[in-house]
Amino acid sequence: MTENEAIRAPRLFLSCGEPSGDRYGACLVNALRRRVPGLQVAALGGAALAAAGAEIVQPMEPLAVMGFGEIAGALPALLAARRRVWRHLAAGQVDLCVPIDFPGFNLRVARQARRRGIPVFYLVAPQLWAWAPWRIGGVRRGVDRLGCLLPFEPAWFAARGVPAVALGHPLVDAFPAARVEADAVAREARLADERLPLTLGVLPGSRRQELARLLPPLLGAAAELQRRLAPRRVACVVSAAPGVDARPWRARLAGVAEVTDEPLTQLLPRLDLALVCSGTASLEVALAGVPHEVVYRTSPFNYAIARRLVNVRRIGLANLVLGEDLAREHLQDEVTPERLARALSDWVAEPGRRRALAAGVARLRDRLGPPGFWERAADAALALLAAGRGRGE
Numbered sequence: 001m002t003e004n005e006a007i008r009a010p011r012l013f014l015s016c017g018e019p020s021g022d023r024y025g026a027c028l029v030n031a032l033r034r035r036v037p038g039l040q041v042a043a044l045g046g047a048a049l050a051a052a053g054a055e056i057v058q059p060m061e062p063l064a065v066m067g068f069g070e071i072a073g074a075l076p077a078l079l080a081a082r083r084r085v086w087r088h089l090a091a092g093q094v095d096l097c098v099p100i101d102f103p104g105f106n107l108r109v110a111r112q113a114r115r116r117g118i119p120v121f122y123l124v125a126p127q128l129w130a131w132a133p134w135r136i137g138g139v140r141r142g143v144d145r146l147g148c149l150l151p152f153e154p155a156w157f158a159a160r161g162v163p164a165v166a167l168g169h170p171l172v173d174a175f176p177a178a179r180v181e182a183d184a185v186a187r188e189a190r191l192a193d194e195r196l197p198l199t200l201g202v203l204p205g206s207r208r209q210e211l212a213r214l215l216p217p218l219l220g221a222a223a224e225l226q227r228r229l230a231p232r233r234v235a236c237v238v239s240a241a242p243g244v245d246a247r248p249w250r251a252r253l254a255g256v257a258e259v260t261d262e263p264l265t266q267l268l269p270r271l272d273l274a275l276v277c278s279g280t281a282s283l284e285v286a287l288a289g290v291p292h293e294v295v296y297r298t299s300p301f302n303y304a305i306a307r308r309l310v311n312v313r314r315i316g317l318a319n320l321v322l323g324e325d326l327a328r329e330h331l332q333d334e335v336t337p338e339r340l341a342r343a344l345s346d347w348v349a350e351p352g353r354r355r356a357l358a359a360g361v362a363r364l365r366d367r368l369g370p371p372g373f374w375e376r377a378a379d380a381a382l383a384l385l386a387a388g389r390g391r392g393e
């Protein structure tokens with residue numbers, strides 16, 4: 001290592017293809033900068049990473065698609081993004097590459113970086129244990145260290161030759177136990193008193209396809225729940241996920257539902273019930289202790305393929321971690337206003353179910369690990385960075 005290399009601030013490249021990864025990337029950058037104030041950061045990312053001071057070399061918004069047919073339609077944007085990222089990695093300006101989730105794109109980023117001698121810390125292990133375990137070879141070829149969020153992942157990947165580190169889960173930090181317990185007491189008082197209005201949260205996801213397929217039946221469920229519980233009032237709040245433009249929703253849903261883009265850490269304490277698309281938001285709702293139902297709906301084509309690939313019985317992250325149904329799951333044709341309203345009214349009518357949920361949330365927190373995720377993630381990233389620089393001496 002030359003003297004200039006020894007004193008130069010490290011240069012980090014993050015690749016985040018969707019809103020949750022963008023938020024995670026910003027949190028990691030902030031944790032790293034507390035240790036390395038001069039850290040230089042470039043990224044494929046969005047508003048959160050830009051706010052954290054990253055240079056955005058490729059915006060993530062054109063890439064946020066899901067589904068086999070939809071990905072084919074987005075292929076030109078994906079290829080253009082890949083070319084920009086490849087050029088950045090080839091320019092010799094990266095000391096550590098951190099792909100975050102988004103495995104369809106980011107596993108290629110990881111392999112490209114490693115071919116160029118750039119160490120790779122992949123954060124949020126791809127869920128190969130749920131589908132596509134045959135892709136493990138690509139992970140071995142592209143990843144120097146794999147940051148795992150779910151408790152069963154480190155052993156699964158280590159057994160297949162991937163260096164994995166258990167980090168716990170960042171959402172444990174976002175929902176402190178004492179605050180969740182206080183919110184639960186207030187929520188229980190509202191649910192138990194029939195004179196009080198209730199607030200239903202509708203969380204339909206962040207991708208265009210999720211919004212198009214889920215929002216209509218979820219709003220229908222809100223209307224049906226109001227009919228079932230009348231004269232008790234049910235207020236509906238639709239959560240616009242980060243990266244989703246809430247302005248068209250506000251005009252379209254005026255008089256039907258409140259639309260908010262406030263962070264879930266602020267929104268969830270005021271919710272009494274929720275309908276949530278499977279994914280990271282479903283784990284947030286569970287950790288906040290909100291009685292909820294998990295929903296998932298995609299095109300018949302996508303679902304037919306997924307049924308042949310996916311080898312887990314549950315899709316809600318909390319249910320997966322616990323190995324039990326903390327909340328019920330409704331897939332495809334089960335996502336109807338009548339079915340969902342009936343399920344939500346069960347939460348209102350049955351205090352025993354709410355007590356069981358509270359006990360399940362406590363088990364979930366224990367299973368996910370202690371607070372301090374971002375400090376552990378920063379430790380793992382800096383250790384790999386130091387090892388990579390050491391190889392260059």
